[in-house]
Amino acid sequence: xxxxxxxxxxxxxxxxxxxxxxxxxxxxxxxxxxxxxxxxxxxxxxxxxxxxxxxxxxxxxxxxxxxxxxxxxxxxxxxxxxxxxxxxxxxxxxxxxxx
Numbered sequence: 001x002x003x004x005x006x007x008x009x010x011x012x013x014x015x016x017x018x019x020x021x022x023x024x025x026x027x028x029x030x031x032x033x034x035x036x037x038x039x040x041x042x043x044x045x046x047x048x049x050x051x052x053x054x055x056x057x058x059x060x061x062x063x064x065x066x067x068x069x070x071x072x073x074x075x076x077x078x079x080x081x082x083x084x085x086x087x088x089x090x091x092x093x094x095x096x097x098x099x
Contacts, residue, residue, distance in 0.1 A: 017048035020056030040071035047077035
């Protein structure tokens with residue numbers, strides 16, 4: 001997995017490439033923890049995300065809880081595979097997914 005973060009004032013965009021699973025989820029969470037303070041808009045760009053496991057979903061849920069108290073979170077560019085996982089787990093009802 002590779003993570004590209006772009007921060008512009010209080011707006012943070014995080015592009016995740018590869019697999020977000022038990023092995024890589026802690027790394028993403030650690031990277032987010034270091035930059036999420038003061039962010040009012042967090043956007044996850046999942047264009048190149050191949051797979052997300054329950055560990056990856058947990059990180060998204062953690063980020064959503066943080067952003068509920070300090071701003072807004074959006075998830076964009078979700079492919080069919082990841083969208084199906086979001087639908088099955090109910091995350092499509094929890095997250096703001098931008099088509």
